[in-house]
Amino acid sequence: MDVIGEGRAEPVVVERAAGVGGELVLRRAGADYEIISNGTFLMDTRNGESERLLVRAAVDAALAQDEDGGGAGGGGARVLIGGLGVGFSLAEALAHPAVGHVTVVEREPAVVGWHAGPLRPWSRGGLDDPRVTLVRADLLDVLERPAGGVFDAVCLDIDNGPHWTVTPGNARLYGPVGLDLLAALLSARGVLAVWSAGAAPGFGDLLVSRFARVEELPVPVPRGEPDMVYLARRP
Template sequence: MATPYGIPEAPEVLDRREGPFGEVVLRRHGDLLQIIANGCFLMDTSDGRSERRLVDAALAALDAADAAEGRGPRPGPHVLIGGLGVGFSLAHAAAQSRWGRITVVEREPAVIDWHREGPLAEFSAEALADPRARIVETDLVAYVNETSDTFDALCLDIDNGPDWTVTEGNDGLYSPPGLADCARVLRPHGVLAVWSAKPSPEFEGTLRNAGFRHVRTEEVPVARGVPDVVHLGIRPG
């Protein structure tokens, strides 16, 4: 909503909780829902093209990697989505019949609640009801370090990028040891896709040094400012 003078009203706080990693807030600003973590804006429901592109880029890179090895598309690939957010990535993956299992790791109980029984359900209810989808409530950094499960693609969107993390503990995910953990849970020729609010040439170099191949960065145009990007790398066979 806006004031009679056309000025948007101040955001309305719908829920505020102290989570395991600090404060998380869900607020409404006009027609948009926004997630704020420790005072840092994370995402809103204004668009979703970056989240959808993250999933599409991972699937396209996976098919290209298999084709380069002389194979056809692998049946029912298993995708790990790091970060539930406002649900765009999950909903987009669930709308595609190509994906087999869809695992979403989210560390904030409040975010999961907002999807299961709160205002964000309108963006994810159908996807959450999909039998292929599973939500795991845990920290992604710990999960990739400890899980015995394996994946064909990792789609990571838990920070504003490798150079702009939401919490200090996330830094390790983009370091050589963290990328080694990502490679460990990827199947041969699997794809790591990392969303970022801006390009990170340094992270590209770290991906290459960690052994990922065919490292590249895809731009996602935005209305104004620096384009969002998806960093991509392939785990060797």
């Protein structure tokens, strides 16, 4: 039995896995699933509004660059998603009519495997889409040895935010060196989008020091402070 009072579901462990960054746990809570990393709640399938906005806003901003004369984007938009998670971002990218190709970087084999099973409905089977390339690697390794060309939207959702990383090494992504590496992946119309579970003080200022236009988009959530999506684009 996994249902307790007030309509809340008591989580039941579906699988434990030894991941690259430590222990990963997939839990089921009623009709939804949760991913726990080293004992810390990472994400679940309950909403996904801010994860969808992460991708949609980035792609739309890249297309707007063409309209403003900021880039000539022939062909479908190329999107890089850092972190497969429960699949909201991938599903949103594939549903966008302007997206031609999506590269997903995910370092945890267990997460990839769960999308062939219980998490498949939330990614809508996106890993089987011919427009998708899955890179099983740490995003930092990909940034330091780029080989996939440039992207019109680079969307990061591999941590709980710039100040709340899943593993300590990820902090480099949100500092000067990491942002310079991310900027190097962007096309002329490229947009960087970063998801955060709440505001990340000082992160917006760091983006402003490297990008011409920066937006902070709060997304209300059922409990607690709003999620935040940071958008940074070229001139």
